[in-house]
Amino acid sequence: MTPPARRSFNGPRPTDGLGGRAVEKIAGPGYRSRVESRVVLVTGASSGIGRATVALLASEGWVAFGTSRRPDRVEPIEGAILLPLDVRSDESVEACVTGVLEEAGRLDVLVNNAGYVLSGPLEATTLDQTRDLFETDFFGAVRMAQAVLPTMRGQSAGRIVNVSSLAGVLAMPFIGAYSAAKFALEGWAEALAHEVSPFGIHVSLVEPGFVRTNMGQSALAAEREIEDYRPSLERYHAALERELAAADEPGLVASAIRDIVNAEHPALRNPVGLEAERLVDLALSAPEVARGEMRRRFGLVPPL
Numbered sequence: 151m152t153p154p155a156r157r158s159f160n161g162p163r164p165t166d167g168l169g170g171r172a173v174e175k176i177a178g179p180g181y182r183s184r185v186e187s188r189v190v191l192v193t194g195a196s197s198g199i200g201r202a203t204v205a206l207l208a209s210e211g212w213v214a215f216g217t218s219r220r221p222d223r224v225e226p227i228e229g230a231i232l233l234p235l236d237v238r239s240d241e242s243v244e245a246c247v248t249g250v251l252e253e254a255g256r257l258d259v260l261v262n263n264a265g266y267v268l269s270g271p272l273e274a275t276t277l278d279q280t281r282d283l284f285e286t287d288f289f290g291a292v293r294m295a296q297a298v299l300p301t302m303r304g305q306s307a308g309r310i311v312n313v314s315s316l317a318g319v320l321a322m323p324f325i326g327a328y329s330a331a332k333f334a335l336e337g338w339a340e341a342l343a344h345e346v347s348p349f350g351i352h353v354s355l356v357e358p359g360f361v362r363t364n365m366g367q368s369a370l371a372a373e374r375e376i377e378d379y380r381p382s383l384e385r386y387h388a389a390l391e392r393e394l395a396a397a398d399e400p401g402l403v404a405s406a407i408r409d410i411v412n413a414e415h416p417a418l419r420n421p422v423g424l425e426a427e428r429l430v431d432l433a434l435s436a437p438e439v440a441r442g443e444m445r446r447r448f449g450l451v452p453p454l
């Protein structure tokens with residue numbers, strides 16, 4: 151039997167923290183609640199890595215939930231449900247997790263993927279811009295994890311996969327606030343992994359290099375312009391163009407996440423793509439050499 155493209159849901163509907171609207175669940179064609187299947191929730195699934203991950207896991211039989219701040223504007227994902235979520239809001243996070251548990255009865259995997267980038271010199275980036283970025287890229291992941299951990303502890307099983315970045319291991323110039331948020335995510339996830347392993351819960355980090363997504367379009371820029379940085383910024387932007395031309399496809403990251411959630415003992419750190427693998431290794435084993443390569447690649451003077 152072909153399930154309806156849009157499914158209606160009975161029972162109480164929590165408010166979503168986005169202006170008090172009821173949580174609207176938008177089911178993509180082919181969605182069926184399969185209680186015997188594993189259940190995954192991926193934040194930030196309207197585009198890029200999150201969308202590719204939800205689509206892949208749904209196609210492989212998972213009960214897959216993705217999220218967007220505006221799911222009504224998102225092209226449905228075959229076999230998946232889209233829920234509203236703003237990871238900056240406690241109410242929205244609670245409503246989203248409640249929505250998943252009401253529909254699926256449990257949650258096996260959380261993928262903390264929602265995020266954006268803020269570019270420009272750190273000196274020109276305001277504190278408010280930095281705080282806002284952390285609210286999404288770091289505290290958003292913390293808020294989500296805290297919302298799902300009671301359920302995962304109750305199940306004595308669960309996985310939390312955090313989409314970090316090569317920039318969370320090797321700091322990148324001119325996206326410094328983003329790098330800082332990803333470094334925070336790395337430390338927090340490493341500590342969390344220690345704390346929740348007794349409960350059968352695995353925590354992993356995914357560290358892609360450059361990936362072809364909407365991230366460039368949704369990037370915010372530092373509020374001020376400081377003329378002295380212009381020459382460095384011009385060389386940085388030229389280098390960035392070259393890096394983006396060789397960027398990986400989001401499907402590569404989705405496959406890596408699929409492998410992590412299927413692995414019996416997933417690794418904590420999982421660089422994705424040949425360059426990220428090499429540079430994460432280098433950053434962890436020979437940090438000064440890695441920093442030197444970063445400076446040369448992005449035309450920073452003087453080189454190390």
Ligand SMILES: NC(=O)c1ccc[n+]([C@@H]2O[C@H](COP(=O)([O-])OP(=O)(O)OC[C@H]3O[C@@H](n4cnc5c(N)ncnc54)[C@H](OP(=O)(O)O)[C@@H]3O)[C@@H](O)[C@H]2O)c1
Nearest residue numbers: 194195196198199218219236237264265315361363364365
């Ligand atoms: N692209 C790269 O080169 C790259 C490299 C390394 C790591 N990453 C990481 O990969 C993750 C996904 O990024 P992407 O490259 O796939 O970018 P993207 O295509 O721009 O997707 C970002 C997603 O985050 C969601 N999002 C943004 N703010 C949110 C908020 N406050 N609450 C809930 N969702 C929010 C967006 O959803 P809505 O706008 O629909 O709400 C969107 O679905 C990010 O964590 C990023 O740091 C990306």
